[in-house]
Amino acid sequence: MRDLRVLEHHHDDDTAMTPPRLIILALSVLMVVGLALAALSFPAGDARLATLAMAALPQSGVLNPVTAVLLNYRGYDTLLEVAVLLLAILGIWAVAPQARIWIRRPDTPVLAAFVQLLLPLMVVVAGYLLWLGADEPGGAFQGGAVLGALGVLWVAAAVWLSNARRGNLLRPLLGIGLAAFITAAVALLLARGSLLEYPSGQAKTIILIIEGAALFSIGATLTLLFVGGFPRRSDAP
Amino acid sequence: MINASVLYALAGVVLFGMGVYAMIAYPHLLRKILGMNVMGVGVFMVFIAISYQGPEQRADPVPHALVITGIVVAVCATGLALALATQLHALTGSARIPADGEE
């Protein structure tokens, strides 16, 4: 956590209102007025899509309409999003060969012990959010965010990723969500001739399997975003 | 009377404008990234405001799903942008994009 302790208040950016900035501000205000007029002219109460989404809910396998949209109606969209997560990490590894944060031993054992205590709790919460996501607000993204927060805490407390080998353990997790999604998509394509069209009755099982795999991928991705580079041990200050 | 949907949609538009202004006007990359995120929240707010159909009816789930996707993609874009900014700072000693005419 030494990282965050050096943060100081600086007047390190010049944000004074200069004439060119005033012009930019005026142009932005003009744009806002135009966009506001456009926003006001949206057709009100046009809920055709909502009606369709709610009508098909009993066949979607889940009771939470948002999960139904994410994993069932627009499953291919979410598939591509999981691919985007993977690409973001690959992009970061390409531009930043070294981890942005220094991985070092914690100065105090209390932090490390606390984070280790949090681990099982947060894993349970993430799993619960995933399970809940079928019927109530929640799901793979929210659960994955909890796992990502856990990863950030672990990295910040230097419990985890203290060597590159453990960093390598995260790599299969990164890809598992996309792999499960693509496997399901291809299997369904071969079996039913249509991409991500779930057989009725098994929809919930398939959705939960995909979400479970995506949960780990999202958690690993968010953790590695925070690491901000290829995870390796650094002895530099 | 203006309803909540319209009110929040207008607020989203204003947020978007603020983000655009900050991205163009300020040279520091961290602030440009902040501006990008504020723009994103503005867009999300327009989406969510449009899907809101009053306290009695259930809100439209389709924009909600799109926004959840958007939030996660936004954090990925932010992470990538921050990695690029860090790298630029490490190589040149400054995380600013100088305006025309400046050094």
Next chain:
Amino acid sequence: MILAGIFDIALITILLACAWLALTTPDLLRAVVLFIAFGLLAALAWVRLQAPDVALAEAAVGSGLTGALLLSTLSVMQRAEARRKQEHASATTEEERRA
């Protein structure tokens, strides 16, 4: 109904103020902290607009994780600048001694 209206206007005012301050304060650390507060307020707005799924994602990812990313980047930049300043200072004293 009126209470809800007052809540809406108060929330939107604070949201817009937070965003504007986050984007214009000269102190980047303060800007990042204001942005985190802004994200949490936005999560509140999503709950108000009956989007609890989005609120969960926004509070955890949009505010928390983005904030952690921004803070860690800021600390890396500040540390590098402090180191450069130190090196610069020691180099100038060396030159002065030689002169």
